Amino acid sequence: MRAVLGLEDGTCYEGISIGAPGETGGEVVFNTSLTGYQEILTDPSYAGQIVTMTAAEIGNYGVTPEDRESRAPRVAGFIVRDASPIASNWRASAGLDQYLDANHIVGIGGIDTRALTRKLRSGGVMRGVIATGDASLGHVVERARAIPQMEGSDLVRDVTCAAPFEWNVEGDKLGDLVPPPDRVASRLLRVAAYDFGVKWNLLRRLTAHGCHVRVYPAATPAGELLATGPDGVFLSNGPGDPAALGYAIENVRAVLAAGVPVFGVCLGHQLLALALGARTYKLKFGHRGANHPVRDVATGKVEITSQNHGFAVDPGTLPPELQVTHVNLYDGTVEGLRHATKPASCVQYHPEASPGPHDSQYLFGQFIEAMERR
Numbered sequence: 001m002r003a004v005l006g007l008e009d010g011t012c013y014e015g016i017s018i019g020a021p022g023e024t025g026g027e028v029v030f031n032t033s034l035t036g037y038q039e040i041l042t043d044p045s046y047a048g049q050i051v052t053m054t055a056a057e058i059g060n061y062g063v064t065p066e067d068r069e070s071r072a073p074r075v076a077g078f079i080v081r082d083a084s085p086i087a088s089n090w091r092a093s094a095g096l097d098q099y100l101d102a103n104h105i106v107g108i109g110g111i112d113t114r115a116l117t118r119k120l121r122s123g124g125v126m127r128g129v130i131a132t133g134d135a136s137l138g139h140v141v142e143r144a145r146a147i148p149q150m151e152g153s154d155l156v157r158d159v160t161c162a163a164p165f166e167w168n169v170e171g172d173k174l175g176d177l178v179p180p181p182d183r184v185a186s187r188l189l190r191v192a193a194y195d196f197g198v199k200w201n202l203l204r205r206l207t208a209h210g211c212h213v214r215v216y217p218a219a220t221p222a223g224e225l226l227a228t229g230p231d232g233v234f235l236s237n238g239p240g241d242p243a244a245l246g247y248a249i250e251n252v253r254a255v256l257a258a259g260v261p262v263f264g265v266c267l268g269h270q271l272l273a274l275a276l277g278a279r280t281y282k283l284k285f286g287h288r289g290a291n292h293p294v295r296d297v298a299t300g301k302v303e304i305t306s307q308n309h310g311f312a313v314d315p316g317t318l319p320p321e322l323q324v325t326h327v328n329l330y331d332g333t334v335e336g337l338r339h340a341t342k343p344a345s346c347v348q349y350h351p352e353a354s355p356g357p358h359d360s361q362y363l364f365g366q367f368i369e370a371m372e373r374r
Helices: 037-041 096-102 113-123 137-145 200-208 222-226 246-257 267-275 362-373
Strands: 002-007 012-019 023-031 049-053 077-079 106-109 126-132 189-195 211-217 232-235 262-265 280-296 302-313 322-328 334-339 344-347
Touching: 002 106, 002 137, 012 096, 012 137, 023 077, 023 113, 023 137, 023 280, 023 302, 037 049, 037 096, 049 113, 106 126, 126 137, 189 200, 189 362, 200 211, 222 246, 232 267, 232 362, 246 262, 246 267, 262 267, 262 362, 267 280, 267 302, 267 334, 267 344, 280 334, 302 334, 322 344, 344 362
Parallel strands: 023 049, 049 077, 077 106, 189 211, 189 232, 232 262, 262 344
Antiparallel strands: 002 012, 002 126, 012 106, 023 126, 280 302, 280 322, 322 334, 334 344
């Protein structure tokens, strides 16, 4: 079936439909990972976004329920150059096209993703619409221009859990995690996790390090978490503009005031900075991939990291008590922060390493140490 992609600047691409028929819109972004497309599809941080994969062929190893990062795909749409018709992997339970169709994800294949990526890199990410069938080019462009901007959008409410729950590891293959934890807690540590769109592998990693994790909806008052006496509070990743989450910023501020150890990842990193008075801004095309170099300021060591974010913390607005711990070697943006006097730290990238390298596993160990010291 024919499919078209229209961007807000008037650019159009014609290709073939993959996944479900219909029409979808969102912010068009690109991801440079060679593998891990199922993890990308099910990452709640991609809510409201149409993801372009820069790798030439996607889908050749199929999909499996074990590789999900949430209950179902969260992307607004999917763009590939070539969607493999063959799933060659003994773990595969379905092919990519079947998976997209079953989960009502509209996608487009057969277009020049290199040209599209160069356009997004040069001009910045932009709104777009994918439509299948006989949709006109003018229609998709006009629809793209009507989509709300990402700035000011609270997408967390669309992906957070409806009620608190205990992370249940029954049937979850923790023994298959690579590498094994470098630091396991000497006693069971209770972690209260704010679900702003949490990836399941973050919960798996915390559990593997010796934590019992209870997950809370994003708008849960901080007092409700603190009343349970947690050893630490985890601030998860998530979609949208962090500055639009006033309720979350206030809750993080209250948790920090209580002196409980805090560890934030991605959106959680941005919220911790905002809670302490810093500001965030939107990046031109964001950081999305499994190959981004980050330097540890203290040691000089370079980590190859997995990333997925379109906003960053403004270093010129950091209060004196927030110290920069990690820096992105592509553009110098802030990748990690630590409070000078409180047991609070955060990173912009994803240390759970699924998919991607394992350079950043030590960050979970540091969180464990902070909770044990307290």
